[in-house]
Amino acid sequence: xxxxxxxxxxxxxxxxxxxxxxxxxxxxxxxxxxxxxxxxxxxxxxxxxxxxxxxxxxxxxxxxxxxxxxxxxxxxxxxxxxxxxxxxxxxxxxxxxxxxxxxxxxxxxxxxxxxxxxxxxxxxxxxxxxxxxxxxxxxxxxxxxxxxxxxxxxxxxxxxxxxxxxxxxxxxxxxxxxxxxxxxxxxxxxxxxxxxxxxxxxxxxxx
Amino acid sequence: xxxxxxxxxxxxxxxxxxxxxxxxxxxxxxxxxxxxxxxxxxxxxxxxxxxxxxxxxxxxxxxxxxxxxxxxxxxxxxxxxxxxxxxxxxxxxxxxxxxxxxxxxxxxxxxxxxxxxxxxxxxxxxxxxxxxxxxxxxxxxxxxxxxxxxxxxxxxxxxxxxxxxxxxxxxxxxxxxxxxxxxxxxxxxxxxxxxxxxxxxxxxxxxxxxxxxxxxxxxxxxxxxxxxxxxxxxxxxxxxxxxxxxxxxxxxxxxxxxxxxxxxxxxxxxxxxxxxxxxxxxxxxxxxxxxxxxxxxxxxxxxxxxxxxxxxxxxxxxxxxxxxxxxxxxxxxxxxxxxxxxxxxxxxxxxxxxxxxxxxxxxxxxxxxxxxxxxxxxxxxxxxxxxxxxxxxxxxxxxxxxxxxxxxxxxxxxxxxxxxxxxxxxxxxxxxxxxxxxxxxxxxxxxxxxxxxxx
Numbered sequence: 115x116x117x118x119x120x121x122x123x124x125x126x127x128x129x130x131x132x133x134x135x136x137x138x139x140x141x142x143x144x145x146x147x148x149x150x151x152x153x154x155x156x157x158x159x160x161x162x163x164x165x166x167x168x169x170x171x172x173x174x175x176x177x178x179x180x181x182x183x184x185x186x187x188x189x190x191x192x193x194x195x196x197x198x199x200x201x202x203x204x205x206x207x208x209x210x211x212x213x214x215x216x217x218x219x220x221x222x223x224x225x226x227x228x229x230x231x232x233x234x235x236x237x238x239x240x241x242x243x244x245x246x247x248x249x250x251x252x253x254x255x256x257x258x259x260x261x262x263x264x265x266x267x268x269x270x271x272x273x274x275x276x277x278x279x280x281x282x283x284x285x286x287x288x289x290x291x292x293x294x295x296x297x298x299x300x301x302x303x304x305x306x307x308x309x310x311x312x313x314x315x316x317x318x319x320x321x
Numbered sequence: 322x323x324x325x326x327x328x329x330x331x332x333x334x335x336x337x338x339x340x341x342x343x344x345x346x347x348x349x350x351x352x353x354x355x356x357x358x359x360x361x362x363x364x365x366x367x368x369x370x371x372x373x374x375x376x377x378x379x380x381x382x383x384x385x386x387x388x389x390x391x392x393x394x395x396x397x398x399x400x401x402x403x404x405x406x407x408x409x410x411x412x413x414x415x416x417x418x419x420x421x422x423x424x425x426x427x428x429x430x431x432x433x434x435x436x437x438x439x440x441x442x443x444x445x446x447x448x449x450x451x452x453x454x455x456x457x458x459x460x461x462x463x464x465x466x467x468x469x470x471x472x473x474x475x476x477x478x479x480x481x482x483x484x485x486x487x488x489x490x491x492x493x494x495x496x497x498x499x500x501x502x503x504x505x506x507x508x509x510x511x512x513x514x515x516x517x518x519x520x521x522x523x524x525x526x527x528x529x530x531x532x533x534x535x536x537x538x539x540x541x542x543x544x545x546x547x548x549x550x551x552x553x554x555x556x557x558x559x560x561x562x563x564x565x566x567x568x569x570x571x572x573x574x575x576x577x578x579x580x581x582x583x584x585x586x587x588x589x590x591x592x593x594x595x596x597x598x599x600x601x602x603x604x605x606x607x608x609x610x611x612x613x614x615x616x617x618x619x620x621x622x623x624x625x626x627x628x629x630x631x632x633x634x635x636x637x638x639x640x641x642x643x644x645x646x647x648x649x650x651x652x653x654x655x656x657x658x659x660x661x662x663x664x665x666x667x668x669x670x671x672x673x674x675x676x677x678x679x680x681x682x683x684x685x686x687x688x689x690x691x692x693x694x695x696x697x698x699x700x701x702x703x704x705x706x707x708x709x710x711x712x713x714x715x716x717x718x719x720x721x722x723x724x725x726x727x728x729x730x731x732x733x734x735x736x737x738x739x740x741x742x743x744x745x746x747x748x749x750x751x752x753x754x755x756x757x758x759x760x761x762x763x764x765x766x767x768x769x770x771x772x773x774x775x776x
Binding site: 116120121128131141142143144148152153154166169171178216217218223236245247249251254272275278280284286287288290291292295297299300302305308309310311318 | 350361362368369374377381390402404458471481503505514544547570583589593595605610611616617703
């Protein structure tokens, strides 16, 4: 017998011995109904999303219709030399995570620009399915910019998990990101920029 | 009559300034947790649901494990099953050897700590680099974690500063946490880029999709898996949950309960390897869990999601620190898991509890942590770990309290003990005067006062 069979058999036997109920013929507990969770909602989820993003150390900028994001990004990071992105509307990119030879070649990226699908008002999470060959760009960049459609904000994680999807081509990975990388591991002092991006800027895009 | 825990705690309490800081720091984390919990009207409902999901999942885990493994294999992952710590270490080493791995970067995993994986791999010539900052600090220091979420909490910024001066060549005398974090960032960045493999633990495994879900603030799990060509995920059996609807409940609670944040910065879903990497390996580890589920009084310890809130709130943990416990996980959940692991070795921890039940009032999965500690205490005699002095005292007390005559005589005479000079009474042989002043016996015992009042 394989390890898997051994382990599952032993587990099953112990559960049955402990939890089998002769009267009902059932073993163990039922799954609770989760549809009645009275989860928090907000009168204006976007306002809450902005507030939470700032609370977790991120920056939010609303992009006016017709504004060129490339110009905006140049204004935000005038000293940036290496800009990595595979987004078609980003014309100032000097590197492309789709064509990087190795993931490590993306090291030294000053600004990485990626797209988020939707934001979550309660905790500033943004769902980012992998849509590039090397996901390293989402973490290795010193500064991260996430383009997020302004209309795509849900209230809470229950709503979020009902709608997350992976990319069709890069279907192996997705992540919720809420603000910049951080740590308080040295004497409980909060420091932004532990191992991943040191700053996170969310650009709210018009439809 | 001191236990192993209280003896170890004496060491911790020698530095009173630090002990006070430790207590206050964890109380501050507890307060942050309260603010988060009170900020959600549905918090208590979430706890109910979390507990019910776990009760269901743990009593049907064989089915969910099978579903999880099948799904992960469909996704293209290679799934391994380890019966115990030794098998786990062998499996991991086997995978690394096959891929000719010299250096492994890893994000925090209490499971690898449980299995003693790092020393095993190091003995076999593999360099293991911890990438969570706290874990990295204690690795450089040659220590074990003193808290499951804040592993280096026992060190202050001067300790870390001096350590980095020696190990990472940081500026002499610059012990600013921001600077030190940056030094570690640069050093770890180099490790990420040059490692041959990355390992993550798992906060959750999702049966319906085969996802491994990892929650970090630093992004180190993502960095560990973004550059190396190989990803190994280590997951304890009990971390598998049915689906995303269940995950939403736990994701919302994990960080709010643990560190008082609304979420971890990163909630990463790993379903299969990156396009340019080798297939991802998942190692499912039993190591006692299939046994524990059958324990009538203690199976609910398997509901734990390792948020750390029970230790943050515990008055004994806050005042004695992680190293005072003999098991590698301290605090209320650690006391219980240690007893499940090896009661003879870890009985010294069960006294590290005032039975205040603050832990179980907070636990997001509603584990009856304090009740379980109480039940373990009743079993100490079976394990042969009951304290003989206390046993004798209990026998004496049941004799004393069982006889009305002896009780009346004893309580009437007790106040004569007050005139014994204090150097004798506080000499250290009297356990009632340990760590505090000996109490004074009243001239009139309570039952007599009561009778007079009722007249």
